Amino acid sequence: MQRMVFHRILIGIITLWVVSVLVFLMTNALPGDVAQIVLGQSATPESLAAYRAERGLDQPLISQYFGWLGNLLSGDLGTSKAGGASISSLISERLYNTMVMAGIVALISVPLSVGLGLLAAMFPGTWIDKTLTFGTLALISVPEFFIATFMVLIFAVNLGWLPSVARVSAEQSYYDWWRSMAMPLLVLTIVVAAQMIRMTRAGILNVMNSPYIEMAILKGVRRKRIILRHAFFNTIGPIVNVIALNLAYLVSGVVIVETIFAYPGLAKLMIDGVQTRDLPLVQATAMIFCGAYVILIILADVAAILSNPRLRNPK
Amino acid sequence: MAELFEIDNLQIQARKEDGTPIPIVKGVSFNVKAGQVVALIGESGSGKSTISLATMAYCRPGLEFPGGEVRLHGKDILTMEPQDQRSLRGNNVAYLAQSAAATFNPAITIGEQVTEAAVLHGTLTQEEADRRAIQLYHALELPDPDLLGRRYPHQVSGGQLQRLMAAMALVSGPDLLVLDEPTTALDVTTQIEVLKAFKKVIQEEGSAAIYVTHDLAVVAQVADHIVVLYSGEIQEQGPVDQIINNPQHPYTKRLMAAVKPSPKAGMGDVHDEEHDRVVPNIEVKNMTAGYGGIVNGKPVITVLRDINVKIKNSHVVGVIGESGCGKSTLARVMAGLLPAAKGEVYLDGNRLEPDLKNRSREELQKIQFVYQMADTALNPRQVIGDILGRPLEFYRGLKGQERREEVANLLRLVELPVEFETRYPSELSGGQKQRVNMARALAANPEVMLCDEVTSALDSIVSSNVIKLLKKLRAKTGVSFVFISHDLSTVGSFADEIVVLYAGRVVEQGPVDEVLAPPYHPYTRLLISSVPELRVGWLEDTMQKREMAVGIARGVEITDTGCPFYNRCPIAIEGTCNTETAPTREPSPEHFISCHRTMEEIEDIEKNPQQILHGFEVAAPGGDKAALAAKPV
Numbered sequence: 001m002q003r004m005v006f007h008r009i010l011i012g013i014i015t016l017w018v019v020s021v022l023v024f025l026m027t028n029a030l031p032g033d034v035a036q037i038v039l040g041q042s043a044t045p046e047s048l049a050a051y052r053a054e055r056g057l058d059q060p061l062i063s064q065y066f067g068w069l070g071n072l073l074s075g076d077l078g079t080s081k082a083g084g085a086s087i088s089s090l091i092s093e094r095l096y097n098t099m100v101m102a103g104i105v106a107l108i109s110v111p112l113s114v115g116l117g118l119l120a121a122m123f124p125g126t127w128i129d130k131t132l133t134f135g136t137l138a139l140i141s142v143p144e145f146f147i148a149t150f151m152v153l154i155f156a157v158n159l160g161w162l163p164s165v166a167r168v169s170a171e172q173s174y175y176d177w178w179r180s181m182a183m184p185l186l187v188l189t190i191v192v193a194a195q196m197i198r199m200t201r202a203g204i205l206n207v208m209n210s211p212y213i214e215m216a217i218l219k220g221v222r223r224k225r226i227i228l229r230h231a232f233f234n235t236i237g238p239i240v241n242v243i244a245l246n247l248a249y250l251v252s253g254v255v256i257v258e259t260i261f262a263y264p265g266l267a268k269l270m271i272d273g274v275q276t277r278d279l280p281l282v283q284a285t286a287m288i289f290c291g292a293y294v295i296l297i298i299l300a301d302v303a304a305i306l307s308n309p310r311l312r313n314p315k
Numbered sequence: 316m317a318e319l320f321e322i323d324n325l326q327i328q329a330r331k332e333d334g335t336p337i338p339i340v341k342g343v344s345f346n347v348k349a350g351q352v353v354a355l356i357g358e359s360g361s362g363k364s365t366i367s368l369a370t371m372a373y374c375r376p377g378l379e380f381p382g383g384e385v386r387l388h389g390k391d392i393l394t395m396e397p398q399d400q401r402s403l404r405g406n407n408v409a410y411l412a413q414s415a416a417a418t419f420n421p422a423i424t425i426g427e428q429v430t431e432a433a434v435l436h437g438t439l440t441q442e443e444a445d446r447r448a449i450q451l452y453h454a455l456e457l458p459d460p461d462l463l464g465r466r467y468p469h470q471v472s473g474g475q476l477q478r479l480m481a482a483m484a485l486v487s488g489p490d491l492l493v494l495d496e497p498t499t500a501l502d503v504t505t506q507i508e509v510l511k512a513f514k515k516v517i518q519e520e521g522s523a524a525i526y527v528t529h530d531l532a533v534v535a536q537v538a539d540h541i542v543v544l545y546s547g548e549i550q551e552q553g554p555v556d557q558i559i560n561n562p563q564h565p566y567t568k569r570l571m572a573a574v575k576p577s578p579k580a581g582m583g584d585v586h587d588e589e590h591d592r593v594v595p596n597i598e599v600k601n602m603t604a605g606y607g608g609i610v611n612g613k614p615v616i617t618v619l620r621d622i623n624v625k626i627k628n629s630h631v632v633g634v635i636g637e638s639g640c641g642k643s644t645l646a647r648v649m650a651g652l653l654p655a656a657k658g659e660v661y662l663d664g665n666r667l668e669p670d671l672k673n674r675s676r677e678e679l680q681k682i683q684f685v686y687q688m689a690d691t692a693l694n695p696r697q698v699i700g701d702i703l704g705r706p707l708e709f710y711r712g713l714k715g716q717e718r719r720e721e722v723a724n725l726l727r728l729v730e731l732p733v734e735f736e737t738r739y740p741s742e743l744s745g746g747q748k749q750r751v752n753m754a755r756a757l758a759a760n761p762e763v764m765l766c767d768e769v770t771s772a773l774d775s776i777v778s779s780n781v782i783k784l785l786k787k788l789r790a791k792t793g794v795s796f797v798f799i800s801h802d803l804s805t806v807g808s809f810a811d812e813i814v815v816l817y818a819g820r821v822v823e824q825g826p827v828d829e830v831l832a833p834p835y836h837p838y839t840r841l842l843i844s845s846v847p848e849l850r851v852g853w854l855e856d857t858m859q860k861r862e863m864a865v866g867i868a869r870g871v872e873i874t875d876t877g878c879p880f881y882n883r884c885p886i887a888i889e890g891t892c893n894t895e896t897a898p899t900r901e902p903s904p905e906h907f908i909s910c911h912r913t914m915e916e917i918e919d920i921e922k923n924p925q926q927i928l929h930g931f932e933v934a935a936p937g938g939d940k941a942a943l944a945a946k947p948v
Contacts, residue, residue, distance in 0.1 A: 211417040218371055219405030219432040219483075233422035309422055309467040 001312055005302050012298045019290040020072070024065050027279045027286075072287065078280035080273075087284050091269065095288065097168065098266040101181070102250035105188045110243055113193040117200025117239075122227050124205060133201070136194040148187045148260045155183060166261040184261045188254060192246040199242040203235035210234075237304035244300035252289035319523050320347040320370070320491050325383035327365055327374060327547075339365055339378065340547040347491065352517060352524045354538035354555075356531060356570065358774045359745055362547040367493045367527045369393075371408050372400040387491070405432030409484035413496040415476035419468035425479055426464025433487035444486060451482040454519070455512045473638065474505035478512050485516060492517065492524040498533060500771070502637040502801045503845035510536055510847075511858055529774035531574050532847035535559050536854040543567045555851060573775040574849050575804035580832035594664040596628040596795045597649060597682070597763050602658030604648045614656045617873065618644045619819045622658070626763065626812075629789060631796040633810030633827070635803055635842065639871045641819040642799045646765040649797065650684050663762070680710045683756035687768040689748035692755075693740040699726070699751055700736035706758040725754040728791075730784060746777035750784065757788070765797045770805055782809050803846055807831055815839050818871050818879035822897075825906030834917040836908045837884045878911065886912055886920055 035051045052058045077087035120132040156164035166180045216230045255267035273281035305311045327340035340362045347353045355363040372392045384391040412418040430444035452460035455478045498506040517524050541558040543551045551564035562568050602622045605614025618641045626632045634642045647653040651671025660667045668674050686692040703722045707713040713721055723733045729750040756764050770778035800806050813830040815823040823836040877893040897909040
């Protein structure tokens with residue numbers, strides 16, 4: 001089992017390395033010459049050459065890559081060209097905001113969706129199940145910007161209960177902070193929960209056709225216990241994978257929600273970086289996003305291995 | 316006074332989409348007295364499993380009870396409140412299903428599953444239930460009873476799981492046990508072991524039982540009373556002696572006729588030589604194979620050692636042995652699914668690449684695999700026409716009208732109606748699916764078909780029809796077969812030659828009539844004597860033979876040195892058989908036996924079995940009877 005876990009981690013590291021190559025190549029393939037953009041149209045060829053030499057941009061691509069990778073591994077993410085601030089300091093604040101948002105959404109949505117999924121599986125075909133399956137299907141089908149805009153329209157514009165912009169700062173009172181966070185949190189919870197509810201329900205019902213579930217019925221076990229004890233433990237593998245994908249989405253994929261609510265998160269920082277051709281910034285955020293995916297998927301795999309007695313206790 | 320258990324005019328029905336009822340069970344009545352074992356027999360689709368589930372007021376989704384009564388101690392359980400029905404299940408009536416491997420939850424320890432019913436129903440506390448379970452493990456002669464409960468189902472063998480299911484059913488001391496084909500999927504040697512354990516606990520616990528099976532030879536060993544079912548109706552019922560020795564109803568007589576004869580010489584098929592050629596169709600030479608990668612030219616886990624098998628054109632070679640002996644591995648090596656570590660595979664005299672990735676399409680086409688479970692081998696989302704059409708297109712380049720015609724030909728070849736082309740596998744019966752499964756292999760126009768336990772999951776009437784079909788196919792197409800089965804009778808009636816595998820080595824091989832007649836290899840002898848006979852009292856007679864007791868109690872172990880059968884062999888020679896590889900003897904042309912004993916010695920044992928068994932002491936298999944006497948209330 002340790003070997004399997006170790007194997008997963010090794011694959012994760014290799015994935016991250018491949019990703020670093022791709023991120024580096026793709027950001028370099030972005031149109032436009034960095035020196036030209038930074039120094040403007042009026043720059044002389046001499047100043048352009050001097051800028052390139054200073055930044056190492058005249059080096060061959062491969063040595064640029066290893067220089068960047070080395071800095072990355074030692075924690076030096078480089079300097080942003082906008083204002084020359086270190087990228088680490090730029091990112092740290094945004095990363096904190098993103099993590100707070102993702103963390104709160106995860107804490108609410110994971111138990112909620114697994115619970116609702118189990119509930120739907122416990123009473124298949126009843127109004128509870130029908131409401132949940134229909135509701136979640138509707139929510140999955142509607143794009144998140146539509147949900148977000150719709151909520152802004154109702155809660156901020158028509159009712160005026162909540163601010164339409166999620167501006168957060170250290171000076172805010174708790175009340176104000178929660179008020180400004182309420183809508184983005186709600187939108188994200190709805191978006192990720194819908195998928196997890198459906199997956200939990202489908203996973204459980206899939207197992208419910210197994211002969212060992214019929215055996216449990218024939219032993220006179222109550223339906224609630226059948227679901228929670230007999231079916232759930234055989235469904236953990238697929239459920240944790242959906243949870244991991246959704247959590248990774250909370251870190252990297254929330255750009256639309258962040259943009260709509262003007263929330264200062266990491267995804268929005270990346271978009272800003274792309275717009276201003278701030279390549280070191282784009283590279284750093286891209287690596288963080290990929291890292292989040294890889295770590296969460298490894299965690300999901302490890303959880304799936306741990307939940308499977310065949311893998312946990314070999315013969 | 317009411318009997319312990321009565322089924323009175325029981326009816327069970329399904330419904331079509333428009334709501335019209337389809338009767339499944341049509342007014343069945345029978346009783347079970349305390350301490351009695353009633354067998355329900357019939358082929359698949361006769362409603363026997365559905366009736367057995369009705370004893371717990373349970374029916375599968377889509378079925379309903381429109382009428383009739385099921386009375387336990389005189390009270391109808393079908394009209395009870397759901398919570399009262401639930402408190403009967405696993406408590407007053409306990410169920411043993413066909414496949415223990417599927418019936419045990421893979422994610423929960425054995426101990427929890429065995430004790431669950433008793434604890435949930437409040438019959439026993441967890442501690443009492445754990446103690447009772449350990450007593451039952453002792454009584455069922457399970458290994459390591461004190462720690463067995465902490466294991467997970469995948470950590471014990473199939474035969475052990477089957478007995479553990481008996482423990483699960485017995486833990487709360489039920490009045491009625493319902494056993495649904497509990498030994499059908501087992502090896503003959505394991506079957507005896509399980510039957511013996513079941514019979515013993517049923518007697519000692521004094522509970523009544525309903526035993527569902529299609530195997531009359533098994534029924535003769537365990538039942539007191541037999542109910543013969545066909546298409547949801549009782550054809551005949553009566554005491555076991557009467558039904559077995561003097562059946563009245565034509566259907567019972569048909570069932571008796573489908574009982575497989577005991578394996579013996581001369582039962583085989585007559586082979587015509589029309590398709591014979593000089594070069595063997597497929598040949599395996601000095602082959603060693605296993606799993607887990609190859610280190611120093613040897614597989615990490617060696618499954619097969621030094622195998623030499625030749626199959627002549629249009630011949631059938633039966634491969635027999637218990638599960639774990641390497642039968643399927645041999646077929647996988649021939650097909651190239653598992654590249655051999657050593658040795659070669661030849662097709663029509665040409666050496667094949669070990670790995671199927673490197674074989675040409677023509678070579679792949681000539682060797683086709685037929686899997687045991689048609690259910691899993693056929694894509695449930697494709698209609699039969701597509702399942703058969705795909706290999707026609709891939710191997711033979713047939714398209715459009717040509718392809719459709721050939722699909723129709725294939726269906727006719729396996730004796731299925733052409734309309735099946737548009738059906739999905741789920742709309743077919745088990746036997747029909749197995750025919751489609753064979754037609755799929757035949758679509759490639761193969762020279763060799765590797766059939767892995769293709770009749771093992773079918774009941775005797777369907778399976779004998781499938782064998783008839785295979786015989787016809789061979790005569791018509793000249794295809795050769797590698798026929799893998801643990802069922803000696805089926806192999807004996809179909810094969811030209813038999814290869815007996817034990818722990819990955821060929822212990823005996825030769826023409827059917829030679830292998831199924833003395834001199835036998837001791838292992839072949841064990842297998843042949845383990846096939847149940849249609850005779851009341853056969854089980855007791857067999858278990859009295861000491862060499863049987865040992866051969867059955869111990870399992871297959873793969874060894875590196877000596878004869879692998881040493882630990883189960885009644886005539887093993889200490890110091891020789893466990894250290895030296897057995898010599899191969901040739902008692903008659905083309906008939907090989909690997910044994911340290913000379914053929915004269917083996918023949919002698921056939922005549923006077925006692926004399927050679929001295930010094931071979933059996934560990935007393937007596938169970939813990941006191942444990943069973945302590946039955947909870």
